[in-house]
Amino acid sequence: KKTVWTAEDQIWAFYPDEPSVWTFTGNTGDRTGTFRKTAYGSYPADYDFDNIYAVYPRSLFLGWSSNPGVTPFFMNAPSLLNYVPGGYAVGENLMLGVSDDGTDFRFTNLSSYLKLSISGSRVVTSITVTGNSEENLAGAFYFFAAKPDEIIWSSNLSKSVTLDCGDGVLLSSTPSEFIITM
Secondary structure, eight states, X not given: OOOOOOTTOEEEEEOXXXXXXXXXXXXXXXXXXXXXXXXXXXXSSOOOOSSEEEEEOGGGEEXXXXXXXXXXXXXXXXXXXXXETTEEOTTOSOEEEEESSSSOOEEXXXXXXXXXXXXXXXXXXXXXXXXXXXXXXXXXXXXXXXXXXXEXXXXXXESEEEEXXXXXEEOOSSOEEEEEEO
């Protein structure tokens, strides 16, 4: 039950001179590995980062904004997720990587997880989760690298998250696990 990389995963990395896209060169299931630079970007203004940062996944990164000395990262937490037996789908776990040297990054999860173990004799085609107090559970948000656990919801907000189980998961007396990233 540990986060692993998938072949060809992509991250945005933010170096002092440029942002760039990097692609994982390892194999699916690896816990560590290397990335190769596959695309270059540019900053529209001078950015002052205290470290070198990376965000995963590339596809859910929305951009950044800068005030002198403070740069928030904008990302999207999807409201529709895809079921994967015993895990979560590729690209649905949000992470922030931090590096002092630009070579070794330590990634931490921005997402939380809800694991449901369900047994029975029915077919589950989807599971929708809502908060008790109508909290935002998905949408665009931003955070500051120094405080990644403090997210500020921004736009396209959703009070629910739905796990789409495709054609369905047939339950049995042995519990099936459903993991929802939020």
